[in-house]
Amino acid sequence: MTLQDTNIDTHTESSRIRNQRLEKLEKIKSLGIDPYPYKFIRTHKAEELQVKYKDLANSQETDDTVTVCGRIHNERNDWMFIDLYDDSGKIQLYCDKENLDKKLVEFLPLLDKGDHIGAKGIIRRSPRGELSIKVSEVIVLSKSLLPLPEIIEGKKRHLGIHDIETRYRQRYLDLIVNPIPKETLKKRAKITSEIRNYLDEKGFLEIDTPVLQVEAGGAEARPFVTHHNALNIDLYLRIATELHLKRLIVGGFEKVYEIGRIFRNEGISTKHNPEFTSIELYEAYSDYNDMMDLTENLVKYICQKVNGKLQIEYQGKIIDFEKPWKRIPMLDIIKEHAKIDFSKCLHNPEEASKLAINAGVKLECRGAPMVCPDCGIIIAKVFEERVEAKLIQPTFIIDYPLEISPLAKKHRSIPGLVERFELFINGWEIANSFSELTDPLDQRKRLEEQAKKKAAGDHEAHPLDLDFLTALEYGMPPTGGLGIGIDRLVMLLTNSASIRDVIAFPTMKPL
RNA sequence: GCGCUAGUAGCUCAGGGGUAGAGCACUCGGCUUUUAACCGAUUGGUCGCGCGUUCGAUUCGCGCCUGGCGCACCA
Numbered sequence: 001m002t003l004q005d006t007n008i009d010t011h012t013e014s015s016r017i018r019n020q021r022l023e024k025l026e027k028i029k030s031l032g033i034d035p036y037p038y039k040f041i042r043t044h045k046a047e048e049l050q051v052k053y054k055d056l057a058n059s060q061e062t063d064d065t066v067t068v069c070g071r072i073h074n075e076r077n078d079w080m081f082i083d084l085y086d087d088s089g090k091i092q093l094y095c096d097k098e099n100l101d102k103k104l105v106e107f108l109p110l111l112d113k114g115d116h117i118g119a120k121g122i123i124r125r126s127p128r129g130e131l132s133i134k135v136s137e138v139i140v141l142s143k144s145l146l147p148l149p150e151i152i153e154g155k156k157r158h159l160g161i162h163d164i165e166t167r168y169r170q171r172y173l174d175l176i177v178n179p180i181p182k183e184t185l186k187k188r189a190k191i192t193s194e195i196r197n198y199l200d201e202k203g204f205l206e207i208d209t210p211v212l213q214v215e216a217g218g219a220e221a222r223p224f225v226t227h228h229n230a231l232n233i234d235l236y237l238r239i240a241t242e243l244h245l246k247r248l249i250v251g252g253f254e255k256v257y258e259i260g261r262i263f264r265n266e267g268i269s270t271k272h273n274p275e276f277t278s279i280e281l282y283e284a285y286s287d288y289n290d291m292m293d294l295t296e297n298l299v300k301y302i303c304q305k306v307n308g309k310l311q312i313e314y315q316g317k318i319i320d321f322e323k324p325w326k327r328i329p330m331l332d333i334i335k336e337h338a339k340i341d342f343s344k345c346l347h348n349p350e351e352a353s354k355l356a357i358n359a360g361v362k363l364e365c366r367g368a369p370m371v372c373p374d375c376g377i378i379i380a381k382v383f384e385e386r387v388e389a390k391l392i393q394p395t396f397i398i399d400y401p402l403e404i405s406p407l408a409k410k411h412r413s414i415p416g417l418v419e420r421f422e423l424f425i426n427g428w429e430i431a432n433s434f435s436e437l438t439d440p441l442d443q444r445k446r447l448e449e450q451a452k453k454k455a456a457g458d459h460e461a462h463p464l465d466l467d468f469l470t471a472l473e474y475g476m477p478p479t480g481g482l483g484i485g486i487d488r489l490v491m492l493l494t495n496s497a498s499i500r501d502v503i504a505f506p507t508m509k510p511l
Numbered sequence: 512g513c514g515c516u517a518g519u520a521g522c523u524c525a526g527g528g529g530u531a532g533a534g535c536a537c538u539c540g541g542c543u544u545u546u547a548a549c550c551g552a553u554u555g556g557u558c559g560c561g562c563g564u565u566c567g568a569u570u571c572g573c574g575c576c577u578g579g580c581g582c583a584c585c586a
Contacts, residue, residue: 157547
């Protein structure tokens with residue numbers, strides 16, 4: 001049900017319920033009570049009380065007066081018992097009507113499930129063992145007009161939503177009634193804050209770079225376009241933070257990072273949201289080997305901090321972060337899984353495509369045959385098709401073909417390859433890293449190649465960022481760079497099946 | 512973008528070419544130390560939207576909308 005329904009259609013069941021609550025609201029106001037007051041001071045949260053009084057015996061009553069506040073989730077015995085929830089948990093309120101102020105007894109039926117209330121009373125444990133507050137005062141803190149969704153599981157009725165669409169579209173409802181989304185988002189916050197702790201400790205500086213850009217570079221992806229009215233120019237939403245962070249290295253910062261939202265104008269799936277969060281970091285005087293160590297240590301640190309252990313279960317699969325992570329050259333692992341040896345034909349696309357086709361890999365892009373693919377693209381295709389899904393345990397794939405890595409430095413000993421790695425876990429690419437290309441002339445050449453592709457209609461080719469090339473010409477120190485997809489890492493560490501579960505408000509088509 | 516699948520009361524779901532069903536919620540009454548409180552009664556629907564077939568469509572057909580899953584693209 002949407003608010004529109006309640007506003008426009010006065011004949012639905014939901015509007016009938018809303019009207020009943022509006023009548024209660026009016027009655028509350030007519031008693032001189034503000035149903036939406038400004039502030040409430042509580043002495044305890046629910047969980048604090050549960051801990052503090054865990055040893056209180058059944059039927060025991062204390063002299064301790066406390067105040068609590070939260071949302072009513074359930075009520076029993078005609079408002080004799082109220083289940084009150086705050087963000088720490090539940091506490092039961094007990095309204096002993098025989099000994100309660102008559103005004104309060106009359107006021108209680110004006111409440112509804114979903115209302116926020118504040119209550120004052122003494123702590124007791126009921127004869128059946130439920131810690132309760134025997135209330136002397138109850139005030140409304142926010143009158144709720146719409147009913148919260150409830151579900152019945154077996155014999156238990158409780159707040160909840162089954163409908164997945166409602167959960168994502170009205171996430172506030174999901175968060176009110178389901179414990180898991182709240183836990184997942186808490187863990188996500190923990191993950192990003194621990195990443196910051198880890199990097200800040202190591203002397204990295206977090207710097208924000210522009211989201212609105214004249215050219216969206218640093219990755220292969222289609223950008224979103226927007227318009228700046230005063231300048232009367234189209235701008236792109238960034239698809240990576242790479243090129244600006246590298247400018248900061250040129251500028252003299254030696255360790256920088258950014259945790260930021262990036263935007264890619266692509267399809268939506270359980271693993272893709274149009275806006276997602278990456279962390280990119282750059283460290284001067286380092287190479288991709290250093291980045292591999294950093295990645296492994298960082299992810300292990302995060303996993304330990306968030307889950308308290310290094311073995312996790314993801315959708316039925318055990319993933320072990322503890323053992324040293326494998327580091328395998330891309331060509332070797334292709335040889336292992338696809339029985340193709342590309343090492344002798346890194347400069348011979350005809351031979352490479354013959355090997356791929358013989359092995360049964362279709363060289364197609366969007367269903368159409370590839371036009372003159374170069375070696376790098378062929379190798380990447382074979383890798384994606386034959387290897388990627390098998391990389392369940394954390395694995396570094398190292399030394400990528402040059403053509404698919406226009407921002408990475410050429411391999412120091414193997415012609416045709418670059419110093420690049422990607423980290424795979426559960427068959428997903430989690431991280432991407434290079435010994436950053438710092439040679440301004442080589443970089444210019446490679447971006448000009450990309451520009452040609454772009455001109456030929458490849459929407460995802462890298463644009464030519466002339467200022468970035470100028471920056472490199474002033475001199476960039478040897479630098480290791482790393483990018484990690486935060487959302488997928490959070491999915492793994494929270495056992496979430498869909499990226500929508502780790503994003504508070506995932507992109508949905510409007511109704 | 513393609514394929515499969517779903518949409519019926521506030522919630523969870525059943526049904527099926529002939530007046531639209533259940534449980535829970537809501538409202539009312541009873542009861543009063545409950546935790547699914549309990550007992551009773553009432554209320555509640557454009558069966559996602561549109562077109563077609565039909566005497567008659569919520570049901571059958573086609574199209575559309577929205578979601579889910581898978582594929583493709585990608586991270």
